[in-house]
Amino acid sequence: MSSIKGKIKTTLKQSQGKARDLARSATESVEGNLERLLNKRITLGVTGFSGSGKTTLITSLIHQLQHFSEAQLAAFPPAIQERLLGVQMSSLNGLPLFPYQQGIEALTKGGWPEATRQESGCVLEIKYLARPGLLKRRKPEIGRLLLELRDYPGEWLLDLPMLEMDYQTWSRQCFSLLDDGIRKSLASELIAKLHEIDPLQPIASATLQCIWQTYVTYLQQCQQAGFSMIQPGRWLHLTPEETEQTLPFIPLPALHSLSAEQIASAPDDALVKVCERHYQNYQKNSIKPFYRHTFQKVDRQLVLIDAVRTLSSGQPVFDDLRYALAQALQSFDYGHNGFLTRLISPKIDRVVFAATKIDQVLSDQHEAIRSLTANLVQDAKRRATFNAIDMRCEAVAAVRSSTCVEYQGRQALQGITNDGPGMLLHPEIPEKLPEPDDWEAMKSWKLRRLLPPQGMQLTAGGRLPHIRLDSILNDLLGDRF
Incomplete structure (x- = not known):
């Protein structure tokens, strides 16, 4: 008899726990929808094929925001105007918390964060001083923006075209x-x-x-x-x-x-x-x-493309990337988020395509990579332009791992590679889709994998060097401040 009572008590406790979880989930959903309607919550999708550096970029982005006073964010007005007050990270709707701390520890030890193997997420609560209106207030108002970030394996993006x-x-x-x-x-x-x-x-x-x-x-x-x-x-x-x-x-x-x-x-x-x-x-x-629970909820999208690695891998790999991008980007839902669409069916109203790991080429070639990236996503660009969507292309490095030096009478990059300290040399980067002569010039290009800079004290809040993450932040979030 006592065993039956024990089973009943256990079942009741489990039911009560499930009921509490459902109630908490419903409350979070209602609060999230209200914040979305009031433009106080935004879901940023960071996506890219496997190997594009997505997990490292999200880790760096969180670090730059949490340690904004030490970060180099000159292109992000709220930071340069000293209007940021603080950033806190919390979990997102029952998803495992994005492994930010593990990523920071890996970078501090001179390694890269582990690639994503399961879905995770987080919410960044950003507090800031709002801009004064026409009638200046005696005391500035404190604003609050909730930034949702969802991370998932890049391989999942490859499956979206199969829905069609x-x-x-x-x-x-x-x-x-x-x-x-x-x-x-x-x-x-x-x-x-x-x-x-x-x-x-x-x-x-x-x-x-x-x-x-x-x-x-x-x-x-x-x-x-x-x-x-x-x-x-x-x-x-x-x-x-x-x-x-x-x-x-x-x-x-x-x-x-x-x-x-x-x-x-x-x-x-x-x-x-x-x-x-x-x-x-x-x-x-x-x-x-x-698609329904993650991808379709995105308001703004950052698409990462490892254009440098793809170029150095040869024409068949490059052409394959073009085809894969054209297929995957058809799943993006472009449009304006009005008052009700923000709640019922959010659409992507701003998108940035970013060529990653740009620290593998000289700075005078960054513009060529950015132009090449725009050519890679021409179809998506046309659809975004048709829908009057703000679309931009950029070239970034989530972690800057190289420095420019003089080597054998020419400019070169120096960094830590798998074989120790070394030089990185590369051919001229084409600004548009490569011609046969361009492929011939890049035939002998052997791209060396860089490791993060040594000696960074990131667990103590130290500076994490990057290239143009502040521009990305401004492109995607600047208007919300």
């Missing part, structure tokens, strides 16, 4: 990418296995699992080769538990030769039918929740 494709369309796209070049050589084993199976015939689960593992290995090799257009992106870093729970699907080469009637009349356990069901399940249970 059915399984057959996605499968045809995969094989169009495999047509020639580096991808075709990487996929030789996969292609051989795919041509051995009949999509209209039943397939054993173990056989499908084996081919799927070959496909996942191919995706990982594509990422290692520098490619961006990789789908599904979430499969790049599956844990053993996630691997067991994944419903596998693979692209099939023969679909283009099959009629709709042939596919429809195939048995339910035919390979094409199984893959189609699993593909739809992935859309429903992985991509749509992320």
